Amino acid sequence: MIVMGESGSRREFLRRGVGWIMAPALLVPAAARLPLAPTAAVQDSLAGRGAVGTLHDPLAAGAPRAPTGAEENEAEIQAIETRLACNCGCTLDVFTCRTTDFSCTYSPRLHREVLALRSQGKTAQQVLDAFVAKYGEKALMAPKPKGFNLAGYLVPGVAIASVGAALVLLIGRRRRVAAAAGGGSSPLAGVEASPDELERLRQALAEVED
Amino acid sequence: MTLLGQFSLWVAFLVGLWCVAIALWGRWQDRPELAVTVTRSVYVVFGALVVASIALWKGLISHDFNIEYVAAYTSRNLPPYYIVSAFWAGQKGSLLFWAVVLSLFASLAQLLTPRRFADLMPYVAAVTSSVVVFFVSVMLFGSSPFERLAFTPADGRGLNPQLQNVGMVIHPPMLYLGYISITIPFAFAIAALLSRRLDTGWIQAIRKWTLVSWLFLSIGITLGMWWAYVELGWGGYWAWDPVENASFLPWLTMTAFLHSVMIQEKRGMLKRWNLGLIVGTFLLSIFGTFITRSGVIASVHSFTQSNVGYFFLAFLTLAAVLSFTLLYTRWPQLEAEVQLESMLSREAAFLFNNLLLVGIAFSVLWGTLFPILSEAVRGTKITVGPPFFNRVNVPLGLLLLALTGIGPLIAWRKASAANLRRQFVAPTATAAVALAGLLAAGVREFYSTVAFTLAAFVAGTVVQEFSRGVRARRRMHHESVPVAFFRLIARNRRRYGGYIVHVGILIYFVAFAGMAFRVQREATLKPGDSIELKSPFGHTYKFTHVGISQYEALNRVVSAATVQVEVDGRPAGLLTSEKRQHVDSFKRPTFEPSTEVGIRSGLREDLYLVFAGAVNGTEEAVYRFNINPLVWWVWFGGFVLAFGGILTMWPGGGPAIAPSRSVQSGYGVSLVGAGRE
Helix, strand or coil: CCHHEEEEECHHHHHHHHHHHHHHHHHHHHHHCCCCCCCHHHCCCCCCCCCCCCCCCHCCCCCCCCCCCCHHHHHHHHHHCCCEEECCCCCCCCHHHHCCCCCCCHHHHHHHHHHHHHHHHCHHHHHHHHHHHHCHHHHHHHCCCCCHHHHHHHHHHHHHHHHHHHHHHHHHHHHHHHHHHHHCCCCCCCCCCCHHHHHHHHHHHHCCCC | HHHHHHHHHHHHHHHHHHHHHHHHHHHHHCCCCCCHHHHHHHHHHHHHHHHHHHHHHHHHHHHCEEEHHHHHHHCCCCCCHHHHHHHCCCCCHHHHHHHHHHHHHHHHHCCCCCCCCHHHHHHHHHHHHHHHHHHHHHHHCCCCCCCCCCCCCCCCCCCCCCHHHHHHHHHHHHHHHHHHHHHHHHHHHHHHHCCCCCCCCCHHHHHHHHHHHHHHHHHHHHHEEEEEEEHHHCHHHHHHHCCHHHHHHHHHHHHHHHHHHHHHHHHCCCHHHHHHHHHHHHHHHHHHHHHHHCCCCCCCCCCCCCHHHHHHHHHHHHHHHHHHHHHHHHHHCCCCCCCCCCCCCCCHHHHHHHHHHHHHHHHHHHHHHHHHHHHHHHHCCCCCCCHHHHHHHHHHHHHHHHHHHHHCCCCCCCCCHHHHHHHHHHHHHHHHHHHHHHHHHCCCCCHHHHHHHHHHHHHHHHHHHHHHHHHHHHHHHHHHHHHHHHHHHCCCCCHHHHHHHHHHHHHHHHHHHHHHHHHEEEEEEECEEEEECCCCCEEEEEEEEEEEEEEECCCEEEEEEEEEEEEEEECCCCCEEEEEEECCCCCCCCCCEEEEEEEEEECEEEEEEEEEECCCCCCCEEEEEEECCCCHHHHHHHHHHHHHEEEEECCCCCCCCCCCCCCHHHHHHHHHHHHHH
């Protein structure tokens, strides 16, 4: 902003004015050489090269965050946390919740518990067991496949396999009964045709049928 | 206007009851002249519900915050298009939306159904009106959208930020249209059972309706996935949430019906099964509504817990008992006209396709309800999340994908060994080449490799079917390849539209399999700091934090965090993710700050940026970076599927449906003669 009182003279005002007007024109050739996207170099607050800027309204940017560490990206930590349920009612796992629902206060706490247990040298399974011991079986994203829970895993597959087997048996029996009765509903049954001709017929049917 | 709205609901309720009574009494007394009164009652109910809807919209648009619903879901500074979508954003409004759309469909069914089904129509009206009356009674006695507050707030609470997305303007109506339109096929099925007209007639009457319903459900589910991906910020699109599952269940059974109904049309088989599927699909749509509104199962998508769940439970039970009792009483008349001749036949493939589709539906329902069962049996609360559903359903889904390719290759009635050899060579070779390519490229993830290979097999099947059809047309009509191709589709829309739907499905599977290779990483960056990530396709992405800017928009304060993206050392533009603090017109915060992800979508992979928050109120930002492979193909698969579905249901373009199986027999014998010439 240009304030007359600060410069103290009309000449100074004009000099600054010309400078402001001419600056964009002088900068155009230089700007043309820059990549289209602004680079970090145009920022006034660069990491390690000055102070980090402060937000005008920090509350509008959500809950304050602590800087993440290397452990946040450990594959094992992530794997453990994707098997643990957040207990805030979101139905997500701990990893997904803490990296998604940033207003949740439960998942960051659970994350810290995972880190603490890992720092004690516990294996992934031991961490999961510790969570089950503390929070109950609902702490796991999927129930352990043992006892009654086996029903959860096996019933759908067993049901489908059983119905499929029953269908095969039932249809086979009906076909045998129909054959024994001398039936056979095929319209081709009484037609004199060689296997080759019948195959050609089927091909023709397959090509034109709707 | 609320008085008018409430009055209209009462009119719809009473006229709807009258319609049900007069329709059933007219049929019972054999007085066909009453059918006109029944039809007019259906139209009156629709008119009354339109008036009620206009009354609610008037309240929403005029910011009448004395209406509890308006105050709960809108605010003065809410953008106009979200005021429109607020109609179905809350429990009460969505009930009215259900009722008015259902009454529209009921009116269209009366208006558009050909005269030859006239004797079914009073029963159809009775069933559709019963369902409308149920929804209106939920509003009148449980959850009225016209309820007034004891005071008038200066401003409303506004719409949940996660619902302020274009996906939520389109996705819920699409899904509702799918759910709601299921009622029409259900009504025809019940009408066929009541009238004992159990030939294929009722199936011809509902063909378009079932396709419409399936299409809306498909589009609604895909849009829901898109909304979850762009709005919820967890980086995926399907979380096996109970409400997601509830929308998937009727889609599965409806898909099964669309396949098995072909067997009834062509061979006169599976009549009981088809009726059961339609009844089951309707009940699952009501079950989905019950899950969403009762709060009986925890879900991020649920409406606020309320007493309307009891209404739905009672209706669900009553509808199930009545429907299955009716089906049981007509059981002997639903005997198949012919028996399955061979396990190596198209019919058998469809049967197993149905078994898998219904089996997956059962599996999803079982997993959704298993926490309740576990608590009831063992007294232990458990969580049944994605790891469970993936473990149980992925193998079943892959089997289904395999059948998608196998089914069209097998002949109707009975396939010979020569037929199988001829049909399977090209698709199997395609799958083998794909598998070899994947292994050579170093892909080792088991389920993804299987999915890609099977997708190649299905693609081989579809290409073979199209090429054979084109060759046949060229031979018979001497057409050029493009003309033969387009005429092939135009003359057999149902068959080739179906194959295009299969292409959509295989694209979905490929895209789903791609997510197994997702890369994600958290990082805290000061302006100028960078991180690099290697993508599954071998690209190196460099993200440089530019800074955080804050500004005010219409109904929110935005904190926008921006990164500069470089791909393999080349600048690739900026990516911005936002935190939005929504405010009312007095600048008071209305909800917790929400997150808007930054997405750069590509054919190979999506860059997915989530601004998690700022460190100590500074420009130092915490980010989650995702590289999600093949996500674009999910949306493209949805487009292909919708295109195929529309093509299938487009009027004309195919032979009329055979009235009975005898046509098939004559058709076969005449060609025997032709083959010998």
